[in-house]
Amino acid sequence: MGGEVAVDGLSKSFGGQNIWRDVSLVLPDGEVSVLLGPSGTGKSVFLKCLIGLLRPEQGSVRLDGVDLVRCSEHQLYAARKQFGVLFQDGALFGSMNLYDNIAFPLREHTRKSEAEIRHLVGEKMELVGLTGAERKLPGELSGGMRKRAGLARALVLEPRIILCDEPDSGLDPVRTAYLAQLLIDLNAQLDTTILIVTHNISVARTVPDNVGMLFRRRLVMFGPREVLLTSDEPAVAQFLRGRRIGPIGMSEEKDSATMAAEAEREPPGRPEEPAGVVPQLEPTPGLPPRRAVRRRKDRVMRVLHQLPEQAQRGILAGLTEGERRHYGVSVPQPRGYRA
Numbered sequence: 001m002g003g004e005v006a007v008d009g010l011s012k013s014f015g016g017q018n019i020w021r022d023v024s025l026v027l028p029d030g031e032v033s034v035l036l037g038p039s040g041t042g043k044s045v046f047l048k049c050l051i052g053l054l055r056p057e058q059g060s061v062r063l064d065g066v067d068l069v070r071c072s073e074h075q076l077y078a079a080r081k082q083f084g085v086l087f088q089d090g091a092l093f094g095s096m097n098l099y100d101n102i103a104f105p106l107r108e109h110t111r112k113s114e115a116e117i118r119h120l121v122g123e124k125m126e127l128v129g130l131t132g133a134e135r136k137l138p139g140e141l142s143g144g145m146r147k148r149a150g151l152a153r154a155l156v157l158e159p160r161i162i163l164c165d166e167p168d169s170g171l172d173p174v175r176t177a178y179l180a181q182l183l184i185d186l187n188a189q190l191d192t193t194i195l196i197v198t199h200n201i202s203v204a205r206t207v208p209d210n211v212g213m214l215f216r217r218r219l220v221m222f223g224p225r226e227v228l229l230t231s232d233e234p235a236v237a238q239f240l241r242g243r244r245i246g247p248i249g250m251s252e253e254k255d256s257a258t259m260a261a262e263a264e265r266e267p268p269g270r271p272e273e274p275a276g277v278v279p280q281l282e283p284t285p286g287l288p289p290r291r292a293v294r295r296r297k298d299r300v301m302r303v304l305h306q307l308p309e310q311a312q313r314g315i316l317a318g319l320t321e322g323e324r325r326h327y328g329v330s331v332p333q334p335r336g337y338r339a
């Protein structure tokens with residue numbers, strides 16, 4: 001069972017340096033969300049603010065009616081146990097074998113017996129496909145195994161929300177694809193709310209239910225995947241295609257003179273089509289369906305008319321015949337179609 005995290009008007013600075021301001025979004029219960037953004041836009045800082053490791057100056061982060069920005073230490077301690085975090089480097093203790101690394105949060109935060117710990121650690125190692133690697137030291141593992149071990153440790157206190165900071169960093173495309181599938185499979189099995197911070201466009205296109213992007217100290221957008229994936233907002237469109245031309249520069253952003261010079265150099269031609277909506281990953285055959293899928297469809301269909309037209313098309317195109325009947329909507333026609 002997941003939980004809804006509601007972020008409202010959040011702003012964070014270090015000294016005089018504002019990182020981002022007025023960030024509002026909701027991580028819907030049990031859904032998978034991705035937060036994109038060029039390097040240095042404050043994605044990791046955002047994750048740390050969610051769990052109270054950093055304190056924003058303004059705004060709120062609500063879980064179960066408790067504002068984690070302003071609550072007591074005691075409430076924050078309890079709330080933190082609802083979050084499991086996969087840090088960028090896995091954050092494993094180099095001198096401990098995998099079993100002890102994964103058992104660590106249980107030994108620190110619970111009074112469970114060693115027999116119970118053995119059961120829970122074994123269960124989580126199996127979930128991430130690491131059974132048999134209990135005695136290995138982190139230094140003996142591949143990058144992908146270290147990420148999965150970090151994930152097992154993030155899961156061991158049975159959190160309702162999982163935060164993953166660049167789970168794909170340092171992994172080849174094949175290992176990244178396995179990790180993406182693992183996150184979808186975990187969501188199907190556990191119904192946990194998941195937030196993934198990444199630069200990886202393929203992960204952003206295929207894994208989440210919702211996508212957002214931080215740029216120029218703001219949350220450019222956050223919402224159903226079809227909105228961002230069909231967006232023609234310049235920074236979003238540039239990021240999704242991994243292009244040099246656009247507002248995102250070498251060190252975060254370009255000034256208007258540089259952008260104007262680029263526009264002059266760019267050969268005239270038809271504007272590119274949006275990156276487009278591709279099918280979302282499904283759980284591995286044999287696993288239960290993701291419970292969030294139905295909840296999300298109901299939620300998105302309630303606000304469909306408020307979304308941009310191209311996003312609406314993407315959403316309607318993804319419905320089955322039965323779902324179209326259920327929601328009372330018709331088959332989307334191609335652009336320019338006249339009945």
Ligand SMILES: Nc1ncnc2c1ncn2[C@@H]1O[C@H](COP(=O)(O)OP(=O)(O)OP(=O)(O)O)[C@@H](O)[C@H]1O
Nearest residue numbers: 014019037038039040041042043044045046166199
């Ligand atoms: N504890 C801190 N004190 C001061 N500045 C910090 C602190 N933590 C992060 N920053 C600054 O905040 C900015 C955003 O950092 P952050 O690591 O969140 O970016 P990011 O979007 O996750 O980047 P990347 O994608 O490269 O990991 C950076 O300029 C960083 O130097």
